[in-house]
Amino acid sequence: MIANPTRSTGEPGEFVTVVTAKDIVADNVAVVELEPAKGERLPAWTPGAHLDLVLEPDLVRQYSLCGDPEKPGSWRIGVLREAGGRGGSIHVHDRVEVGDKIRCRGPRNNFPLVTASEYVFLAGGIGITPILPMIAHCTARDRPWSLVYGGRSRGSMAFLDELAGYGDRVAVRAQDEHGHIDLAAALGEPRDGVAIYCCGPAPLIAAVEEHCTAWPDGTLHVERFRAAENVLDGEHTAFEVVCDYSDMVVGVPAGQTIVDALAEAGIEVPTSCREGTCGTCETVVLDGVPDHRDSYLSPQERATNEVMTPCCSRSLTPRLVLDL
Template sequence: MTQLSELTAGIPEPHSSASSELPVVVSQLRWEAEGVVSLRLRSRTGELLPRWEPGAHVDLILPTGIERQYSLCGPIEDRSSYQLGVRRERTSRGGSEYVHAFLRPGQPLLLKGPRSNFGFRRAAAYLFIAGGIGITPILPMVRQAQYWGAEWQLLYGGHTADSMPFLDELREFGSRVRAYPSDTVGRIPLAEVVAQVRPDLKIFACGPESLISALNEATAHWPAGSVHVERFKPRPRVRTEDKPFDVVCAASGRTVEVPAGRSILTALEEAGIRSAASCRSGLCGSCETAVLEGVPDHRDEILAENDRAAGDRMFICVSRARTPRLVLDL
């Protein structure tokens, strides 16, 4: 793999931002596993696509207007195209169903990003853990760790071998990759694998809530900052009694009341104040907003504990306030 800094030296960066829409076209659609397809997207104008890092995702805007987030899983050095993996969900709200049923090569789409909430960090050693389609953000991390010459191991679980995308591609890494199709091998033995703490090792994991919850429980004795996870969906939350509070928009000086049971984002929209947003569930990061005054009540699935404690940013689609007033950089 060509290192990013070596690859992009001297190449002008195309104009883009995490919130701007980039016109792309589907250049390839391929079956990767049972119920999983991969898409390859190229710029409609022929430009190089924006740089990205392992763990990044893009917001894909389908012709129906549906907007969904998918992890980038191709080689980071290939800026001629982006690769995504999409599993067909039985309870799909229309995104994965459209991709599988109607999307074809040559179809124009829009995307926003890339954006990285699952940032990859340099370490002496890595343990990667993936469940099902959770392999997509992990795959570029594996490639980067291999390039760096770091010690690493991947534990990859799924219902069956046929349902595990990119498994054939991963076989090139030999014994560093351990596959756990649950129908034949059983589940990943998390408690056994992480029983002994290794201060030099970082754990990166993505998968269903059952996997992430089990990992968090198994690593409760590890130092803070050792485990980095990305979830498919927000965790079930204990219901609390929300209290109304005021949001002051620093740019205009306008004050908007956020009532109980309504998000900051929704209250702002109803007041005619627009802000970038996509998933509206605290997963994608598109509504990240700087906090200038007040204490946020973080309810997202993105920030680490030290970032929450800093209190200088929040995701306004789900998070609220612990103080009667918040001043936001809006």
């Protein structure tokens, strides 16, 4: 069963960083090193955290921190170039250069490492990035762990040299050599005290979710880079949003999102992904029943209807009252 432990809350700070290194470490994977601009101090972070990179005023993207949390003087991210993406990765690959200044927000941790007696890590492709600091954390504290890392080919898989230092605790499964990851072998039998962490493409996450249905509640933790399949589908009816703090009532027509309707009324809600995966727009619900269409909140959080992601979710009631 999917677990989504307590996440960091509150508005993250904004910092100016300088690109101190940029290297292509695998096919279409760039690793970027960031250090604070003069007079800045980077905040601490924990394994699983990500940054918001403000690449342009209207181009903000999230990238997992994959460096060492014990070294607060710099940040490291890995970025996969996606030709069919939304423009952020191409911007990083084609336009970001050493010496550039980049505004960052965060770090924010929506994928925190929980306490467990054993850890099983499953990563696909660029999904290795949030896992790297997790296994370093577990190693430093002598906690049992294993990692299965899959990719199309070894040439497409970043950080293999770094992972080689962990020996046989890491199983590299390039698809052109081994086929798909053998999840039954990687996971073993359901048991108590295990935390399973998975990050990667949607088919891998879906397969892991299916394998973990028999595991104890709270075992599986996932992070998605894209919205889950079909989650954004559904009927688009009109409804009203009451902004409790602003004392405004805003109509949301059938063809418009909540955040766009609010923006037209002069109420700006911070957004980034616009598909319910990053949590930037998470908003408290005071009354009404949201139509949750995100891939960010846990099933338990959706069931409470206490928060929602207005970038993509809608309403099952004629009126929603939000803490805006």
